[in-house]
Amino acid sequence: MTCNEIENRLPAYLEDLLSPEERKSITGHLASCPRCSRSFAGLKKAEELVQGLGEVEPPPFFEQRIMSRVREEAAQRQGILRRLFYPLHIKIPIQALATLLVAVLAFHIYQTGEPEMKQMAPLPIPLTELGKGKGTADSPKTLVSPSAVTPVKRAPAGDLPEKNQRRFVAPPFENGGKEGRMADSRAPIREERPSAMKPAAPVMAAREKDVPPVSAEALDKAQERAGKQDADKAPETLLPEQKRKERMADTGAAAGESRKTMSAPSPSRITAAAAIKRSVMDLTIQVRDTDVAIREIETRLGQVNARIIERQHRRGSEFLKAEIATQNIAALLDLLEAIGRVNLETSPLVVPDGNVTVSIKIVSHP
Amino acid sequence: MPDNPDPVDAHNRTIADDDAGFVARCRRGETEAFSVLVRRHQKKMLNVAYRMIGDYDEACDVVQEAFLSAYRAIGKFRGDARFSTWLCGIVLNHSRSHIKRKAARSRREAGSLDDPVKSKDGSFLNEPRSQEGSIVERLEKRELEAKVQECIGFLDGEQREVLVLRDIQGFSYEEIGVMLKLPAGTVKSRLFRARSALKDGLFRVLGDLR
Numbered sequence: 001m002t003c004n005e006i007e008n009r010l011p012a013y014l015e016d017l018l019s020p021e022e023r024k025s026i027t028g029h030l031a032s033c034p035r036c037s038r039s040f041a042g043l044k045k046a047e048e049l050v051q052g053l054g055e056v057e058p059p060p061f062f063e064q065r066i067m068s069r070v071r072e073e074a075a076q077r078q079g080i081l082r083r084l085f086y087p088l089h090i091k092i093p094i095q096a097l098a099t100l101l102v103a104v105l106a107f108h109i110y111q112t113g114e115p116e117m118k119q120m121a122p123l124p125i126p127l128t129e130l131g132k133g134k135g136t137a138d139s140p141k142t143l144v145s146p147s148a149v150t151p152v153k154r155a156p157a158g159d160l161p162e163k164n165q166r167r168f169v170a171p172p173f174e175n176g177g178k179e180g181r182m183a184d185s186r187a188p189i190r191e192e193r194p195s196a197m198k199p200a201a202p203v204m205a206a207r208e209k210d211v212p213p214v215s216a217e218a219l220d221k222a223q224e225r226a227g228k229q230d231a232d233k234a235p236e237t238l239l240p241e242q243k244r245k246e247r248m249a250d251t252g253a254a255a256g257e258s259r260k261t262m263s264a265p266s267p268s269r270i271t272a273a274a275a276i277k278r279s280v281m282d283l284t285i286q287v288r289d290t291d292v293a294i295r296e297i298e299t300r301l302g303q304v305n306a307r308i309i310e311r312q313h314r315r316g317s318e319f320l321k322a323e324i325a326t327q328n329i330a331a332l333l334d335l336l337e338a339i340g341r342v343n344l345e346t347s348p349l350v351v352p353d354g355n356v357t358v359s360i361k362i363v364s365h366p
Numbered sequence: 367m368p369d370n371p372d373p374v375d376a377h378n379r380t381i382a383d384d385d386a387g388f389v390a391r392c393r394r395g396e397t398e399a400f401s402v403l404v405r406r407h408q409k410k411m412l413n414v415a416y417r418m419i420g421d422y423d424e425a426c427d428v429v430q431e432a433f434l435s436a437y438r439a440i441g442k443f444r445g446d447a448r449f450s451t452w453l454c455g456i457v458l459n460h461s462r463s464h465i466k467r468k469a470a471r472s473r474r475e476a477g478s479l480d481d482p483v484k485s486k487d488g489s490f491l492n493e494p495r496s497q498e499g500s501i502v503e504r505l506e507k508r509e510l511e512a513k514v515q516e517c518i519g520f521l522d523g524e525q526r527e528v529l530v531l532r533d534i535q536g537f538s539y540e541e542i543g544v545m546l547k548l549p550a551g552t553v554k555s556r557l558f559r560a561r562s563a564l565k566d567g568l569f570r571v572l573g574d575l576r
Binding site for chain 1 (some may be wrong): 395397400401404405408409412413416417422425426429430433434437438510511514515518529533534554557558559561562564565568569
């Protein structure tokens with residue numbers, strides 16, 4: 001090996017990282033070469049000097065200085081979250097955002113609950129008129145909470161003809177009435193539904209008492225008279241009418257029978273509502289056995305010339321959608337009542353000669 | 367924590383680290399746990415930075431920044447090395463950046479008359495080359511250390527790092543490899559070149575080292 005090669009290997013030699021042969025060779029060379037020997041000594045001395053370098057001490061309060069910076073940093077991080085809620089300049093946008101959120105939610109809730117809200121519209125006068133005529137003989141016992149119906153009864157008379165037409169729904173009265181009767185502890189909104197659908201109720205009451213059926217013309221006349229009536233008289237006349245409905249609940253057959261009469265007044269009332277396009281009716285029927293019930297319902301739909309559009313099965317419930325002529329709705333509801341308990345979810349505003357889409361949800365209710 | 371960490375076993379990556387508990391507390395947001403880590407490592411980190419930079423005050427600033435960086439990034443510390451090794455890597459990074467900035471600044475400014483000037487062959491022209499007597503006799507210890515530090519400062523940055531970490535701070539080759547992301551063999555060869563270069567530099571500055 002040349003002196004240069006030896007010199008390059010001296011650090012490894014110093015750390016004892018060479019093979020025994022190389023080590024022996026270098027040891028021999030160092031003994032005979034003053035230049036390499038001096039280089040080796042210099043290397044050892046350099047290492048010694050470096051390792052002998054003293055340690056410097058941190059300045060006073062070095063740890064405190066570092067930690068104050070670290071705490072500052074930590075406070076800044078926490079501050080981001082805290083500032084969102086504490087200082088006003090950030091809080092105001094949050095409040096504004098919250099207000100907006102509440103407004104959007106309220107609008108959404110209103111939209112969702114729209115059908116029920118509409119049902120709370122003023123009570124048609126013809127009902128009160130008829131109720132007064134036919135029902136004053138009845139004792140005024142009632143289970144219906146007056147607070148639930150009062151707003152309806154006090155509706156301005158001027159609004160009545162139009163509202164009456166808009167609210168007219170042929171089949172749902174009985175269902176709504178039943179609900180009101182069966183659960184008198186229910187929320188007023190549910191109670192008011194039958195009241196909003198008054199036109200048929202007097203007819204049913206008349207039927208029940210074996211009075212001659214009320215014709216469409218008679219109803220129209222009654223309506224006209226109602227327009228002239230003072231609206232304040234309505235509360236007096238409503239109670240007997242409600243009572244009559246209760247009695248109907250006691251005798252299911254009577255209810256079914258009275259419902260049949262509804263097809264008579266319907267067309268005449270609907271005429272004015274011809275422009276209203278909504279023609280979907282959602283109803284739920286509670287039955288013991290959905291499989292049996294769905295077959296029966298299909299048969300019944302056939303009997304009233306309804307055309308089944310859709311059939312679905314979802315989470316233990318059956319869904320049927322059918323198209324039916326407006327005049328057959330009442331008949332269909334009668335037939336369905338015989339199968340199970342019918343609850344009307346939304347009622348259609350129908351066109352007189354048109355069709356209505358009936359969406360039936362069949363749920364099991366042992 | 368031991369002053370000289372045990373070598374990391376390449377085959378067994380389980381590393382006993384006395385700092386692990388405090389690191390975990392810091393990660394959970396306990397700022398005060400970090401003060402223990404600062405107390406434990408401030409001196410070693412300061413010495414690494416000082417030997418790298420060669421200026422005490424600047425080293426203090428660099429270490430302070432490095433600790434702050436470590437605090438910010440402690441969530442990223444995965445625990446596959448000792449905390450001290452990870453922290454030393456951060457100090458080295460900050461030291462390197464500082465040296466670069468300083469070099470750029472000094473290029474823009476006029477060089478000091480006291481600065482050693484390299485000749486074409488790399489020797490230092492303004493250094494005395496006294497050959498008389500032993501170096502211990504010629505120079506006070508403090509002066510000697512200053513000269514050694516100066517020579518360390520003239521080393522290439524990569525060589526300086528391994529020399530400071532191994533010969534001054536006593537880190538193992540494996541730990542240095544982790545810090546510098548280099549294989550242990552490369553660390554060794556770089557260290558040997560650093561030692562030879564330092565010896566040559568000391569010859570030039572101090573004369574015969576005997």
